[in-house]
Amino acid sequence: MSDRIILKVGGSVLTDKTREKCLNVNEIDRVAGDIASANVKGLIIVHGAGSFGHPQAKKFGLDVSGKRNFIEVALTHEIVKELNRELIKRLVENGVAAVPVHPLSCAISHAGRLSEMMICHIELMLENGTIPVLHGDVVMDTAWSISILSGDQIVVHLARHLGVRRVGVGTDVDGVMDGNRVIPTITPKTFNDVRALLSGSSGIDVTGGMLGKVNELIKLTDDNISSHVFNASKMGNIANFLNGKENFGTIIRSERHGTNL
Numbered sequence: 510m511s512d513r514i515i516l517k518v519g520g521s522v523l524t525d526k527t528r529e530k531c532l533n534v535n536e537i538d539r540v541a542g543d544i545a546s547a548n549v550k551g552l553i554i555v556h557g558a559g560s561f562g563h564p565q566a567k568k569f570g571l572d573v574s575g576k577r578n579f580i581e582v583a584l585t586h587e588i589v590k591e592l593n594r595e596l597i598k599r600l601v602e603n604g605v606a607a608v609p610v611h612p613l614s615c616a617i618s619h620a621g622r623l624s625e626m627m628i629c630h631i632e633l634m635l636e637n638g639t640i641p642v643l644h645g646d647v648v649m650d651t652a653w654s655i656s657i658l659s660g661d662q663i664v665v666h667l668a669r670h671l672g673v674r675r676v677g678v679g680t681d682v683d684g685v686m687d688g689n690r691v692i693p694t695i696t697p698k699t700f701n702d703v704r705a706l707l708s709g710s711s712g713i714d715v716t717g718g719m720l721g722k723v724n725e726l727i728k729l730t731d732d733n734i735s736s737h738v739f740n741a742s743k744m745g746n747i748a749n750f751l752n753g754k755e756n757f758g759t760i761i762r763s764e765r766h767g768t769n770l
């Protein structure tokens with residue numbers, strides 16, 4: 510079994526999703542510090558775009574079909590790269606060898622679904638002890654010219670192709686919620702009932718909020734890969750996930766027991 514771990518940090522944690530281009534500077538510092546202190550090997554980080562991508566994509570209509578203005582596409586990509594740079598800067602300052610991987614430069618979608626992503630350089634980054642940091646992005650699309658690729662979709666693709674052992678998806682709520690209650694486990698059987706409880710984001714999010722997230726993560730159960738949705742805005746949770754704790758948040762897993770978590 511590989512010792513690779515994917516940690517997704519939601520844009521909801523790193524930014525204020527109700528306002529355009531608003532960094533949660535203290536949160537970026539804390540997240541970088543938590544990751545550095547956990548000091549795990551084989552880590553891949555994916556972050557969402559938050560207010561550095563979603564509002565712009567919405568404003569430019571990049572989330573719906575139609576003719577593309579490539580200046581707007583380029584602007585949206587540059588803005589999400591700003592967030593990526595901020596996170597990487599703080600990771601490096603904390604002694605983490607974090608390196609950027611921009612999906613626009615190495616991935617293609619077809620009708621909004623990720624169809625190809627260059628993986629060999631990520632393998633080499635991991636073999637050399639660096640931590641690749643990917644993000645939700647605009648990507649070239651063989652059907653629609655461009656489309657939005659969510660960090661959640663990237664997580665699923667990388668987990669499948671990199672032989673990942675644990676997948677953690679940090680967001681700004683305590684897990685997948687039924688009102689005030691955290692749903693501890695979701696399986697493909699229970700997902701049909703849970704789906705009715707899920708909706709989009711309270712902030713601006715063009716990739717479907719919690720519904721979009723769980724719709725992606727449930728696909729991993731086909732490969733018997735479990736994922737863990739938890740509140741990354743709460744101090745200690747990122748370190749707890751990285752250190753292998755599972756007694757918080759929501760675990761999305763296949764019906765089969767003996768999961769990889």
Ligand SMILES: Nc1ncnc2c1ncn2[C@@H]1O[C@H](COP(=O)(O)OP(=O)(O)O)[C@@H](O)[C@H]1O
Binds near residue numbers: 518519521706717720
């Ligand atoms: N049943 C639910 N449980 C938890 N969150 C939900 C649920 N339904 C809708 N949401 C919304 O989904 C948001 C998380 O998704 P999102 O904003 O896309 O986060 P991220 O930026 O981490 O991807 C929550 O903050 C909440 O507003």
Ligand SMILES: [Mg+2]
Binds near residue numbers: 557710714718719722
């Ligand atoms: Mg989201």
